Amino acid sequence: MFSRSSVIRLAAGIAVTLSLGVFGCSPAVVARAPLPSWNEGVARNAILEMVSATTDESNAAYVAPGDRIATFDNDGTLWVSHPLYTQAVFALDRVRALAPAHPEWKTEQPFRAILEENQPAISGFHMEDWQKVLAATHAGMSTESFEATVDGWLTIARDPRFGRRYDELVYQPMLEVLEYLRANGFQTFIVSGGGQEFLRVFSDATYGIPTSQVVGSSVVTKYEYRDGTPVLEREPEIFFIDDRKGKPVGINLFIGKRPIAAFGNSDGDREMLEWTAAGNGKRLGMLVLHDDPVREYSYGPAQGLPDTSIGAFSEELYDQAQAEGWVVISIKDDWKRVFSWE
C-alpha cells in the first residue's frame, strides 16, 4: 500500500516543506503568481525584480534577511485618504461626540464650524485649527482610553462614498505587496505622518503589521499614577512629526536600518524615498499616483490632476521620480483591482 519509494518521496517532500518552514517561516508554498491584482507592466516588474535580486544569494545585490526592510506610507499609499484624511474624519466625529460636554464650542472656533457642518470653513482649516481639534480629541486621556475610542469609532464609522468601514478602504494590490515582501523575508513597516497610536489600532488586523513596526507621529505621553495604578497620559503637545524630513529621522529612530524599498504617494514621502535610494546596492522607490476618478480618486498637481491639500503629488516630485528612477504606480493602469471587495 505504501511503497518504499512513495515513503521516500513523502520524506523528501517533508524535508522541502520543513526547510521552507525554517527559513521563511511559511511552510505553505504559494502556488499562484505573485501580485495578482497588478497588471503586467513596469511597476509590477520593478517589485518582482527588486525581490528577485535581493533574495538571490548569487546576485551582487543580495541582502541578508535581517536587512530586508520595506517602509510604507499609509494615507494614500495603503488606504484611501480622500477627500479628507481618515484620522481627520475621526477627529471631526469626536468633536461632535464630545460637544455636549463642551457648551463653549458653540461659539468657539474651530469647533463651531465643525458643529455647524460648515464644510467650506473646515476645508480652510489652518494648522492651528487642526492642532486645537487634535488637542481636544487626541489628548487628555490615557493611551488605553484613546485606543478604545479609535477602535469603537472604526467599528461604527462608514465612508460616505463607498459605504464601507474605513479599514476596508485599503488597496488590495498593496496588501499583496506587503504579503509578497514578507513571504520573501522582508520586514514591512508603516512610516506615516499619521498618528502612531491611531494606526496601531488596526495595523495588525488590516495589514499584518504589528504595533512595534508602526512608525508615525506622536504626542508627548506622561507616566502617572491614577488611584495607585500607572497610566500613560496623552498630553496636548507634539512629540514627533513623522513627515517629510521627519520620515528618515523616524526610520532611523524606530527601525535603525535603511530601507531597501520605500512606498509613498505624496511630497511628504520625498525624503523617505531619497534616504532609501541613497543606500548602497539595489533600492526601490515607488509612488502611487491617484489618477483613477472612476474606481478611486484623481488628485495632485502631477500630470495635471486636480490640485488638493490632501497628500499632494507635486509636479516637482513627479520630475524627481523620473530623474531618480523611482517608479510611479498608476492606479488606473497598474491596478487590476483597487479594493478586495470590488
Add this chain to the structure above:
Amino acid sequence: MFSRSSVIRLAAGIAVTLSLGVFGCSPAVVARAPLPSWNEGVARNAILEMVSATTDESNAAYVAPGDRIATFDNDGTLWVSHPLYTQAVFALDRVRALAPAHPEWKTEQPFRAILEENQPAISGFHMEDWQKVLAATHAGMSTESFEATVDGWLTIARDPRFGRRYDELVYQPMLEVLEYLRANGFQTFIVSGGGQEFLRVFSDATYGIPTSQVVGSSVVTKYEYRDGTPVLEREPEIFFIDDRKGKPVGINLFIGKRPIAAFGNSDGDREMLEWTAAGNGKRLGMLVLHDDPVREYSYGPAQGLPDTSIGAFSEELYDQAQAEGWVVISIKDDWKRVFSWE
C-alpha cells in the same frame, strides 16, 4: 517494510514538527534543559513558570505569540556596568582620541580632568559635565560615522579587570533567558537608559536583538544634504531619555504593547517593572542583584551592599520588589556561571 501504522506515526511526527515550525519558527526541539547556567531556585522557577503558563493554550494566563513581549534593561542586567557604564568608558576614550584636535581641552573642564586621568574628579562628574562629554563625543557627526566609531572602539577596547572586549562581558544566564523566551515565541526588546545607537552597534551580534527592538536614549537627529547626499546628523541635544518614567513611555512609543516580563537591576527600572506588573494576567518582574564580589561585583545600598552612583539598587526598590512579588536574582546564589568564557 513500512507498515501503514508506521507511516501514520511518521505523518503524526511530521504534523507535530511542522506545527512547532509554524508557531515557533523553531523546528529544532532543544533537548537540553533550559537555563543551564541557572541554579535550581525561586528565580529560575519563576521564569519557567511564566513561560509555561503564558504559552499553554489551556491555561487562563495564555498569551498569543504576538503579545509575548519581554523587555530587558542593558547595563547591569545583560552586561557588566561596573565600575563605570561602558558607554561612559567609550566617551572618555573618545575625549582622549579627539584631544589633539581640541587644544582648548587642556584647560577646559571637564575635559582637562579626563586628559589628566584625574579619577576622583571624573568620579565626581555632575550631569552637566557628562552632557559636555556626550556633546563632544556623541554628536556633530552623521549616524553612520558614529556607528563606525563605536564599532571600531569595541574592537580594540578591553575591560581592565577581565581583559576582555566589553561585548564579551555579557551574562551567560541572561543570554539563556533571551534565547529561551524567543524559542517560546516571545519577542525580546532592550529597554535601556543607554544610547540607542550605541547599543544597536552590538545588539544583534551579542544578544540576537535586531536594531528595531532596541529602545534607548537618543539625541536629536537632522536630515541634511552633504554634497547632494542625504545624511542624518546627530545634534548635541537630547531627544529622549529612556530611563525611570521614560521607560514605560519608551515601551509604549517603540513597542506599542505592554510587556509580559521585564528584567532590570536598578532604580531606573522601577517604572518599567511597575508598568509591566500592572497589566492583566500573569506578569513577571525580575531584578538582578549584584552581590558577587568574587565573580563580578557587589554594589547598591540594597541588602547593605556598597553604595555607588552606578545602577543603584536601593533599599526602597528592594522593599518594593518584595511587596509586589518581583523576583530578585542573586548573582551569587542563582547563577551557576556568570560569563560564557568562565
